[in-house]
Amino acid sequence: MKSGQAKQNPGELCDTVAHTPAAAAASSFATSNLADPRAVKSGQALRAAMLTLLERKPLEQITIREIAAAAGVHYATFFRHHPTKESLLDDVAADQIDRLVELTLPVLDAVDWHASFLALATYVDEHRKLWTVLLTGGAAGAMRAELLRVSQQVAVNRALQDNIIPVELAVICTVGLIVEIVSWWLRQPEGVVSVDQVARILHRVVLPSTVQSALEEREAGGAR
Amino acid sequence: MKSGQAKQNPGELCDTVAHTPAAAAASSFATSNLADPRAVKSGQALRAAMLTLLERKPLEQITIREIAAAAGVHYATFFRHHPTKESLLDDVAADQIDRLVELTLPVLDAVDWHASFLALATYVDEHRKLWTVLLTGGAAGAMRAELLRVSQQVAVNRALQDNIIPVELAVICTVGLIVEIVSWWLRQPEGVVSVDQVARILHRVVLPSTVQSALEEREAGGAR
Amino acid sequence: MKSGQAKQNPGELCDTVAHTPAAAAASSFATSNLADPRAVKSGQALRAAMLTLLERKPLEQITIREIAAAAGVHYATFFRHHPTKESLLDDVAADQIDRLVELTLPVLDAVDWHASFLALATYVDEHRKLWTVLLTGGAAGAMRAELLRVSQQVAVNRALQDNIIPVELAVICTVGLIVEIVSWWLRQPEGVVSVDQVARILHRVVLPSTVQSALEEREAGGAR
Amino acid sequence: MKSGQAKQNPGELCDTVAHTPAAAAASSFATSNLADPRAVKSGQALRAAMLTLLERKPLEQITIREIAAAAGVHYATFFRHHPTKESLLDDVAADQIDRLVELTLPVLDAVDWHASFLALATYVDEHRKLWTVLLTGGAAGAMRAELLRVSQQVAVNRALQDNIIPVELAVICTVGLIVEIVSWWLRQPEGVVSVDQVARILHRVVLPSTVQSALEEREAGGAR
DNA sequence: CTCTAATCGAGACGGTACGTCGCGTCTTACG
DNA sequence: CGTAAGACGCGACGTACCGTCTCGATTAGAG
Numbered sequence: 001m002k003s004g005q006a007k008q009n010p011g012e013l014c015d016t017v018a019h020t021p022a023a024a025a026a027s028s029f030a031t032s033n034l035a036d037p038r039a040v041k042s043g044q045a046l047r048a049a050m051l052t053l054l055e056r057k058p059l060e061q062i063t064i065r066e067i068a069a070a071a072g073v074h075y076a077t078f079f080r081h082h083p084t085k086e087s088l089l090d091d092v093a094a095d096q097i098d099r100l101v102e103l104t105l106p107v108l109d110a111v112d113w114h115a116s117f118l119a120l121a122t123y124v125d126e127h128r129k130l131w132t133v134l135l136t137g138g139a140a141g142a143m144r145a146e147l148l149r150v151s152q153q154v155a156v157n158r159a160l161q162d163n164i165i166p167v168e169l170a171v172i173c174t175v176g177l178i179v180e181i182v183s184w185w186l187r188q189p190e191g192v193v194s195v196d197q198v199a200r201i202l203h204r205v206v207l208p209s210t211v212q213s214a215l216e217e218r219e220a221g222g223a224r
Numbered sequence: 225m226k227s228g229q230a231k232q233n234p235g236e237l238c239d240t241v242a243h244t245p246a247a248a249a250a251s252s253f254a255t256s257n258l259a260d261p262r263a264v265k266s267g268q269a270l271r272a273a274m275l276t277l278l279e280r281k282p283l284e285q286i287t288i289r290e291i292a293a294a295a296g297v298h299y300a301t302f303f304r305h306h307p308t309k310e311s312l313l314d315d316v317a318a319d320q321i322d323r324l325v326e327l328t329l330p331v332l333d334a335v336d337w338h339a340s341f342l343a344l345a346t347y348v349d350e351h352r353k354l355w356t357v358l359l360t361g362g363a364a365g366a367m368r369a370e371l372l373r374v375s376q377q378v379a380v381n382r383a384l385q386d387n388i389i390p391v392e393l394a395v396i397c398t399v400g401l402i403v404e405i406v407s408w409w410l411r412q413p414e415g416v417v418s419v420d421q422v423a424r425i426l427h428r429v430v431l432p433s434t435v436q437s438a439l440e441e442r443e444a445g446g447a448r
Numbered sequence: 449m450k451s452g453q454a455k456q457n458p459g460e461l462c463d464t465v466a467h468t469p470a471a472a473a474a475s476s477f478a479t480s481n482l483a484d485p486r487a488v489k490s491g492q493a494l495r496a497a498m499l500t501l502l503e504r505k506p507l508e509q510i511t512i513r514e515i516a517a518a519a520g521v522h523y524a525t526f527f528r529h530h531p532t533k534e535s536l537l538d539d540v541a542a543d544q545i546d547r548l549v550e551l552t553l554p555v556l557d558a559v560d561w562h563a564s565f566l567a568l569a570t571y572v573d574e575h576r577k578l579w580t581v582l583l584t585g586g587a588a589g590a591m592r593a594e595l596l597r598v599s600q601q602v603a604v605n606r607a608l609q610d611n612i613i614p615v616e617l618a619v620i621c622t623v624g625l626i627v628e629i630v631s632w633w634l635r636q637p638e639g640v641v642s643v644d645q646v647a648r649i650l651h652r653v654v655l656p657s658t659v660q661s662a663l664e665e666r667e668a669g670g671a672r
Numbered sequence: 673m674k675s676g677q678a679k680q681n682p683g684e685l686c687d688t689v690a691h692t693p694a695a696a697a698a699s700s701f702a703t704s705n706l707a708d709p710r711a712v713k714s715g716q717a718l719r720a721a722m723l724t725l726l727e728r729k730p731l732e733q734i735t736i737r738e739i740a741a742a743a744g745v746h747y748a749t750f751f752r753h754h755p756t757k758e759s760l761l762d763d764v765a766a767d768q769i770d771r772l773v774e775l776t777l778p779v780l781d782a783v784d785w786h787a788s789f790l791a792l793a794t795y796v797d798e799h800r801k802l803w804t805v806l807l808t809g810g811a812a813g814a815m816r817a818e819l820l821r822v823s824q825q826v827a828v829n830r831a832l833q834d835n836i837i838p839v840e841l842a843v844i845c846t847v848g849l850i851v852e853i854v855s856w857w858l859r860q861p862e863g864v865v866s867v868d869q870v871a872r873i874l875h876r877v878v879l880p881s882t883v884q885s886a887l888e889e890r891e892a893g894g895a896r
Numbered sequence: 897c898t899c900t901a902a903t904c905g906a907g908a909c910g911g912t913a914c915g916t917c918g919c920g921t922c923t924t925a926c927g
Numbered sequence: 928c929g930t931a932a933g934a935c936g937c938g939a940c941g942t943a944c945c946g947t948c949t950c951g952a953t954t955a956g957a958g
Contacts (some may be wrong), residue, residue: 033349039928060284063918074931079920141365165425169408173429176404184393201389206398208432262908286938298910303941329956486923486934508732511913522936528923589813604734613873617856621877624846624852637736649837656880708955710903735944746905751946 026063035219038136043081045071047092051083051133058138059089089139090146096130097143099123101150113211117202140183148175162210170210177206238367267305270296271316274309275357283313288403314370320354321367325374334359337435345419348406356410364407372399374437386434394434401430450656453461491529493519495540498533506586507537531546537587538594544578547571549598561659565650569643574629580634586632596623618658625654701891715753717743718784722757723805729762730810762818763810768802770817771795773822789874793867794855808888812855820847834882842882849878 021202053062064085068075082088101119124131134143148171155171162170185198273294277286292299300444306312327344348355359368372395379395386394411423497518501510512533514521530536551568573577582591596619603619610618632647697818721742725734734756740747777791796803806815824835827843834842857870 038931042930064920065918074933076921076932077930080929082435083920162419164428169405169425172408173401174406176400177433179395180400181393184396196390201393204388208436209401209429211433260906260908260950266908288938300911301909304908307941318957409946482925484932484934490934513913522938524916524937528934531915595926612869612876617853617873619858620852621849624848626880628844628848629841632844645836649841652836653881655847656884657877660880670953708902710953710955715903736946739943746907747905748947749904751902755946 009152019203038177039081042073042077043091045073046078046088047083049073050088050092051130054089054133054137054139059142060138061087075112085141090143093134093139093146095141096127096134097146097150101147101154113207114203117206118199120178120197121185121198121202122181124186125195128186128190131182135179135183136186144175144179147179148172149156151175174206177209178202179206230378235429254383262421263305266295266297266301267315269297270302270305270312273297274312274355278313278357278363283309284362284368285360310326310366313366315368317358317363320351321370321374322359325371326380331377341430342423344402345406345409345426348410349419352410352414353368355406359407360410361404368399368403371403372396375399389434395424397434398430401427401433405429452583464475471558477484481632490519490525491539493521493528494526494536497521498540499578502537502585503579503585507533508586510586534590537590541582541587541591541594544556544575545594545598549595549602558660560630562647562651565654566643566647567632568626569633569646569650572634573643575647576634576638581628583627584634590625592627595627598621599623611657621658625652629653711753712746714743714749717745717765718750718753718760721745722760722764723802726805726809726811729756731814732810734810750877758814761814765806765811765815765818768799769818769822770805770881773819773826785879786871786875789878790867790871791853792850793857793870793874796858797867800858800862803854807851807855808858816847816851819851820844823847845882846878849881850874853877 014112038189046067049067050062052070053066062085064078065075067085068078069086072085078088082091100123103116103123133139151171151174152168155167165173181198272297273291274286275292276294286309288302290301291309291312292302295302302312306315307396324344324347327340357363375395375398376392379391385391389397405422405426409417459528467597496516497515498510500518501514510527511534513523515533515536516526519526526536548568548571551564581587597621599622601617603615613621629646629665630649633641722734723738725738727741732758736750737747739757739760740750743750752758754763772792772795775788775795805811823843823846824840827839833839835871837845853874857865873893
């Protein structure tokens with residue numbers, strides 16, 4: 001690592017940004033309430049540049065100067081939009097994560113599991129390029145962490161009880177498996193593994209690992 | 225984890241196991257490469273320093289200068305032992321990984337699954353401090369990657385066939401789950417979750433996710 | 449340029465700099481059309497520091513770190529102004545060399561030799577401190593080489609013919625003698641040898657060594 | 673005092689070594705009173721390597737490691753023979769300097785000037801290869817300085833009086849001119865300028881610059 | 897014809913300086 | 928105000944040589 005003594009959580013997305021859609025308008029770092037069209041343009045250029053670069057190298061190998069140059073924006077201007085490059089990544093990915101979580105979470109308690117997994121896989125497939133960058137590029141660690149963070153928050157309320165596996169661990173395992181499988185999928189050449197196949201794999205792997213046992217327990221408890 | 229170069233002095237990590245007596249007899253070409261006692265001392269100091277620092281911060285935030293300083297060794301001397309800090313981490317961890325893999329792999333095809341998981345958990349518990357550093361500290365990513373790499377290599381030969389889940393993906397999921405669970409365990413205060421409980425969790429989560437379905441398939445195929 | 453061993457002409461001044469007063473405005477190393485007052489200040493500080501250090505030790509014993517420290521400037525900033533310390537020395541001395549050459553060259557073909565030498569000695573005396581540093585400090589070798597280089601260029605056109613001594617050698621000897629004599633003069637305590645005396649010494653030593661014989665030859669040829 | 677920067681006179685030859693033939697036996701740096709043939713061989717190899725390298729680059733660009741490698745000798749062994757590379761150069765050149773000085777000095781007061789210059793040129797020509805390395809390679813500065821030093825010592829006693837030019841300066845000019853002329857000669861392709869021509873050039877340039885005027889003065893004084 | 901002491905090859909080591917790179921701050925000038 | 932342009936302090940990077948220092952092997956020359 002180079003000069004990095006300033007960053008505190010380089011492997012995780014910034015958690016200072018509000019991800020709720022309600023706060024989305026104010027989520028940008030230094031954007032004033034008055035949206036200067038130049039600032040908007042710069043922000044867009046930066047996000048696009050980040051995605052472009054992430055296709056080629058991991059986040060840590062991307063320098064802020066590179067991003068700025070690729071965006072056709074002056075180096076110092078970057079900092080008027082984001083404090084760190086992780087923040088920019090956050091800005092790029094937060095929406096996607098939120099939407100995916102809305103599809104991923106129901107997996108934990110949905111009635112129709114297969115439909116849920118299918119929806120998830122379909123959504124990823126529809127944004128395959130983006131998610132390939134986010135999950136197999138340099139942002140993978142950050143994405144996993146953020147995904148886990150959001151999942152934990154939501155899972156607290158609706159989780160099944162399990163006598164052996166704590167909820168926290170169950171979420172970790174579930175998210176981990178999903179991320180691994182989807183990442184593996186995106187690393188395959190396009191078309192080799194269909195959306196349907198991935199959904200079936202997810203169903204077959206994720207479900208029995210944590211959910212099924214809990215369901216059985218509940219049934220056993222209900223039958224008692 | 226980058227470098228793969230074999231090192232002569234692997235088992236030097238603080239509380240690790242006894243040396244294999246087989247290494248002592250190889251005097252033929254080892255004469256020229258006889259370890260300079262000063263070099264041995266420096267190497268040990270560097271490994272110890274790395275572990276110490278990993279307890280406090282992730283690998284990327286650790287500077288080579290820091291490691292050298294903590295080891296009481298000159299900065300330039302670091303490079304006489306390792307080209308990068310990842311290489312040092314490798315040196316520190318490779319041994320442990322190999323031993324763990326020897327315990328982890330049988331999980332995939334052993335007859336007595338519970339015994340395997342128990343052995344794994346017991347081994348980790350016996351070196352809890354070390355593994356806590358390796359899995360919950362800054363080395364986590366590298367450890368996971370290396371673990372996966374070694375597992376993939378060995379799994380090629382002995383893996384079960386599965387019509388839906390490719391072997392490669394199965395290994396990814398299995399290793400991923402084990403790492404997640406063990407990491408979670410090590411993040412808990414010591415004593416809260418017993419070795420036995422972890423083994424049971426592993427059994428309950430890992431087994432059904434990928435192995436059980438394959439076993440059932442085999443049985444179905446054999447019954448035909 | 450990588451670590452040090454790339455330099456080809458470490459003892460010579462850079463010849464990429466335009467020394468003509470006309471180009472003096474744009475001659476600086478990395479100066480853009482807009483002169484940042486901070487950059488100007490840093491450049492001045494570096495030049496002053498170089499002169500200060502040259503009073504004490506030869507150029508090769510002066511480290512860039514020393515120069516930067518003496519200038520109250522960060523080490524890396526040095527390289528934003530000059531690629532090497534020789535370049536800085538060049539920046540310091542180029543003007544002086546040019547001016548001196550304008551006085552030195554006429555010596556070779558001027559009508560009034562004594563006046564030329566007197567002008568030379570007077571000019572040096574007026575900048576005695578600077579020239580003392582440049583000729584008796586660590587920059588001596590570089591100064592001599594640069595002086596010689598410039599002299600050779602100009603001498604090509606206006607040199608006298610000599611049947612025995614090639615023009616190139618004549619210039620070498622002339623410049624060498626002048627440098628030796630002036631250096632010796634500057635090494636003497638101030639006031640011991642007057643400007644007039646030095647001019648007379650120059651006249652007595654330099655003239656007969658190469659010029660007089662050529663003049664005599666010309667006269668002999670003209671008389672034939 | 674620690675490493676590296678200990679050298680005080682990097683551009684000058686060591687003056688601690690006794691150059692008289694009488695002390696030649698004990699002049700070597702770390703040689704014991706008994707000359708071990710192995711040490712003799714190493715010393716020769718080092719001297720030869722130094723000369724070889726000096727043909728290609730200046731002294732400052734030659735590293736001790738290079739010399740040792742070129743000599744087929746271990747790096748540390750160098751220091752068992754010489755404290756610095758300047759010392760080795762000294763060892764290589766001291767004899768030659770002494771012999772040359774014995775030929776150069778009489779130039780100042782010999783009766784037959786031409787014979788003296790001819791002897792000088794002849795001697796240099798007979799060791800042309802060696803002197804080419806010493807005067808046009810990286811050792812030039814050191815050679816000039818050492819030559820001057822020795823000359824000054826001897827000149828004190830036998831110098832002519834001159835009302836205008838101090839003896840010290842006269843020696844400087846004389847040695848300087850000789851060195852410049854011989855260096856120029858050695859830079860020419862062999863055979864282009866004959867020994868006789870160089871002797872004549874020396875006679876024509878060196879003599880009038882400092883000696884002739886003094887002679888005339890003496891004659892004028894004698895005639896008075 | 898040993899035996900002791902030197903010399904050597906090998907290379908680890910602490911140390912200094914190198915020149916590069918990326919960071920984040922700041923200043924200046926422009927529109 | 929937002930931007931372009933870029934100087935700057937900062938500090939880690941990895942490299943190169945330096946000169947010192949053990950550490951065996953080898954190999955004289957003295958007993």
